[in-house]
Amino acid sequence: MNGHNRHEKIEIQELPTFYRFPFIKVNVIDDVEQIDFLLSGHFTVEDMTGECGLDSLIGEARWRVAVEASAPAKFQYGISIHEFFQPQQAEKLAGKLQGKGYEPKIQTFGYQWQLGEDRRFKNSSYRVFLDGFPTIREARRIQRHLVDFYQPTIYKYRAREARGVIEMFDVNYNQSIKCSGPIKLTPRERNSVISLLNILGRSDVMEFPDLYNIQFRINDIGKLQCVAEMDIEAYVGGLLTVQYQENYPDSYLETLAITMRSWVAANWGRLHKGEAYQFCSTDHCYYLSGLGTQPRRVLDIVKETKGFVLTCEGEICNTPSHLVCGGHTEKLENISDSDPKSYLKAFFDRAGYEPPPEVPVRLDNEEAIEIWINSKPDVHCNFSRKKDVENFQKFRQYFRWEIEYARHELEEIISKKTEEEIGTLYDIIPLKRGKSGRLLEVEILGSRQNVKLVGDQAVREAFAEERLPSSCFIIRTEMDEHGIPTAFVFFGAGNGDGIGMCQLGAISKAFSGQPAMEI
Ligand SMILES: [Zn+2]
Numbered sequence: 429m430n431g432h433n434r435h436e437k438i439e440i441q442e443l444p445t446f447y448r449f450p451f452i453k454v455n456v457i458d459d460v461e462q463i464d465f466l467l468s469g470h471f472t473v474e475d476m477t478g479e480c481g482l483d484s485l486i487g488e489a490r491w492r493v494a495v496e497a498s499a500p501a502k503f504q505y506g507i508s509i510h511e512f513f514q515p516q517q518a519e520k521l522a523g524k525l526q527g528k529g530y531e532p533k534i535q536t537f538g539y540q541w542q543l544g545e546d547r548r549f550k551n552s553s554y555r556v557f558l559d560g561f562p563t564i565r566e567a568r569r570i571q572r573h574l575v576d577f578y579q580p581t582i583y584k585y586r587a588r589e590a591r592g593v594i595e596m597f598d599v600n601y602n603q604s605i606k607c608s609g610p611i612k613l614t615p616r617e618r619n620s621v622i623s624l625l626n627i628l629g630r631s632d633v634m635e636f637p638d639l640y641n642i643q644f645r646i647n648d649i650g651k652l653q654c655v656a657e658m659d660i661e662a663y664v665g666g667l668l669t670v671q672y673q674e675n676y677p678d679s680y681l682e683t684l685a686i687t688m689r690s691w692v693a694a695n696w697g698r699l700h701k702g703e704a705y706q707f708c709s710t711d712h713c714y715y716l717s718g719l720g721t722q723p724r725r726v727l728d729i730v731k732e733t734k735g736f737v738l739t740c741e742g743e744i745c746n747t748p749s750h751l752v753c754g755g756h757t758e759k760l761e762n763i764s765d766s767d768p769k770s771y772l773k774a775f776f777d778r779a780g781y782e783p784p785p786e787v788p789v790r791l792d793n794e795e796a797i798e799i800w801i802n803s804k805p806d807v808h809c810n811f812s813r814k815k816d817v818e819n820f821q822k823f824r825q826y827f828r829w830e831i832e833y834a835r836h837e838l839e840e841i842i843s844k845k846t847e848e849e850i851g852t853l854y855d856i857i858p859l860k861r862g863k864s865g866r867l868l869e870v871e872i873l874g875s876r877q878n879v880k881l882v883g884d885q886a887v888r889e890a891f892a893e894e895r896l897p898s899s900c901f902i903i904r905t906e907m908d909e910h911g912i913p914t915a916f917v918f919f920g921a922g923n924g925d926g927i928g929m930c931q932l933g934a935i936s937k938a939f940s941g942q943p944a945m946e947i
């Protein structure tokens with residue numbers, strides 16, 4: 429563990445207070461060697477010290493940024509034991525851990541938003557953690573002793589920043605600069621636009637009008653990362669554009685705009701701890717398109733709902749959503765290492781739904797979950813029951829899914845993702861399920877060793893190149909004549925962690941005529 433004095437006082441930082449919504453920094457491109465872009469309008473270019481820069485770029489031109497030389501960051505591992513919403517509780521747990529000989533720390537995340545004299549929303553949390561583990565295995569060894577304390581999860585953090593030199597030059601090489609560290613471009617007049625081109629894996633151009641600024645940085649593996657800084661309404665519009673379909677009713681789009689804005693405000697500074705941005709543009713947060721191509725209707729909906737957020741219990745509601753719950757949502761404390769929230773509970777995706785007699789009410793045991801996954805409950809997000817909604821037939825595949833691996837294929841994935849050599853994979857044993865049947869703990873039985881995984885994310889990531897659609901699954905093992913497994917078939921329900929709003933359920937409700945506030 430770390431080398432600090434065991435009885436060092438545990439400190440809690442002050443929260444930043446904003447008198448309106450804070451700016452939003454989004455990681456829009458990551459892990460590339462170079463980025464080509466067009467500038468139109470008037471920009472200044474500088475590094476963080478202000479020593480290196482180009483005075484003023486006016487007009488239209490094509491540019492490129494590239495990494496000239498770099499050294500990757502160095503990492504260590506930490507164990508997040510629990511995240512509290514009350515500082516006193518964090519201090520209490522830290523004290524208890526100190527008593528057992530650990531050296532816990534507390535870190536504060538989030539911010540305080542003040543609107544007027546008496547409206548103060550405190551969206552903060554206090555994480556109790558241990559850090560300083562050189563390898564993930566070392567962290568997992570200690571994690572095993574901590575399972576009595578909440579649901580400890582392992583995270584990775586930077587022990588040393590990446591370093592490097594970034595060069596930016598125009599296509600004719602008339603102008604160029606080299607900086608050791610991030611390069612920042614700031615528009616100097618309205619209607620200045622930066623368009624990112626030829627983005628890996630995306631055929632389109634990402635167009636950004638009205639940004640506060642855009643930064644090119646060296647990321648952890650020594651490649652380029654592009655972070656765009658914008659206003660919250662612009663970001664919400666960008667998120668909505670990705671989700672937008674012409675035939676969506678207004679009530680659903682309004683619901684989406686308000687819940688997205690609430691989610692953004694509540695999660696500011698909490699999802700990418702220790703990064704140069706607050707949100708990424710992958711499905712970890714939400715996909716983001718450029719901001720220059722927002723449909724008229726999206727702009728109108730964002731404008732009409734401007735500044736609206738959902739509040740409850742003195743804070744802005746963290747209103748996460750997921751693509752499809754699979755029939756039953758999950759409660760927050762089961763999926764994350766955080767305290768419960770009264771509005772993030774587990775329930776069937778239909779108010780007043782009573783499952784037919786053959787479907788169990790409690791889904792947290794093996795017998796029940798098998799029946800549940802093989803059933804087609806008549807809940808909102810089950811589009812296979814709704815023949816009238818032609819456009820959404822593609823959504824059927826997410827409600828129930830199936831993925832098959834040959835044994836050796838799955839062994840390779842497991843050893844890559846867990847960094848443990850398990851040898852021959854004999855079985856995967858479910859140990860603990862949440863209310864929706866999502867797996868919170870599993871044990872992998874191997875010929876060389878058994879590995880226990882804790883947490884929805886760890887379970888989803890261990891059994892897929894990226895991650896499984898959800899942790900609500902059962903496994904059928906196929907064996908040869910000697911009883912050795914040859915294949916593993918995963919049968920699952922839902923896509924996403926099941927926390928908060930089920931998007932397909934909400935779309936289905938909007939189509940049946942429910943107004944935004946009811947959804
Ligand atoms: Zn993210």
Ligand SMILES: [Zn+2]
Binds near residue numbers: 754
């Ligand atoms: Zn649902």
